[in-house]
Amino acid sequence: MSVVLRIALKDLKSDIQQNNIPSHVAIVMDGNGRWAKKHGKPRVFGHKNGVRSIRHVSEAAAELGIKYLTLYAFSTENWNRPAMEVNALMALLVETIRKEVETLNKNKIRLLSIGDISKLPEKSRLALEKAIENTANNDRMTMILALNYSSKWEITKAVKEIAQEVKNNVLEVGDITEATVAHHLSTNGIPDPELLIRTSGECRLSNYLLWQLAYAELYFTNTLWPDFDKDEFYKAILSYQSRERRFGMTSEQLLNNTTKTINEAI
DSSP states (O other): OOHHHHHHHHHHHHHSOGGGOOSEEEEEOOOHHHHHHHTTOOHHHHHHHHHHHHHHHHHHHHHHTOOEEEEEEEEGGGGGSOHHHHHHHHHHHHHHHHHHHHHHHHTTEEEEEESOGGGSOHHHHHHHHHHHHHTTTOOSEEEEEEEEEOHHHHHHHHHHHHHHHHHTTSSOGGGOOHHHHHHTSTTTTSOOOSEEEEOTTOOSOOSSSTTTTTTOEEEEOSSOGGGOOHHHHHHHHHHHHTSOOOTTOOHHHHHHHHHHHHHHHO
16 A cells, blocks of 8 residues: 555544444445446456455454444345356355455454345355354454345345234234334344445445335445445545434534533533
8 A cells, every 4th residue: 555545544544533433333335346347347346356355344343443344245136247247246246245254354344234145146145154163252343244135125024924923913013113124124233323324426225225224325436346445435434424413403402412412411
């Protein structure tokens, strides 16, 4: 890394307010195919180089104290891609997981997954389950891979489970709350993301964490995922910190609440 780049990274990181770090960041890792095309290579080349960005971002997130990092790795719609690309992605998944377990443990990062992993090829599923087991005791940060995941699938599954509880007289219809729904989602027990990052210039959610992102700040960048490094991640965090998160309240109400909290603490 050049001296100039090291200085740039240091400057960006030093501008980040440590008392305003999101506990959960979700990312749509987009642009691998376009990056490969830009370099005159097949799409798989882009996916392989995208792994490097995962490493950079996970390290940056852990260093900042972010507790949860969720990565949209493979959606249910991705099965519609050419078979050659899907097969290559599944093989890359196995290869990457096996290579990165040591790094995850070194950085005390726990691995989890959301989505219907029962539909993954057996080799991919077993590699994932083994990595989850081998990193289970890590407590610095949790990295969540969304694999064969879609929010509509997740919400439909939750509705079916709740309906079954009502049918079995375990739950009354009038007792169903937002907490009830959240309990039946794949992310049960995990705080909702405060920040969503999407790379490559696309400005949509693509069926990703629709319930959980209800109050998240959205950050879109034209940077293609394989080019998304620590520097780019710090920019996203700084953008998040520049925003006023009102949750339906006015700025005056937020100020009054903050003042009240400070007075109570004195």
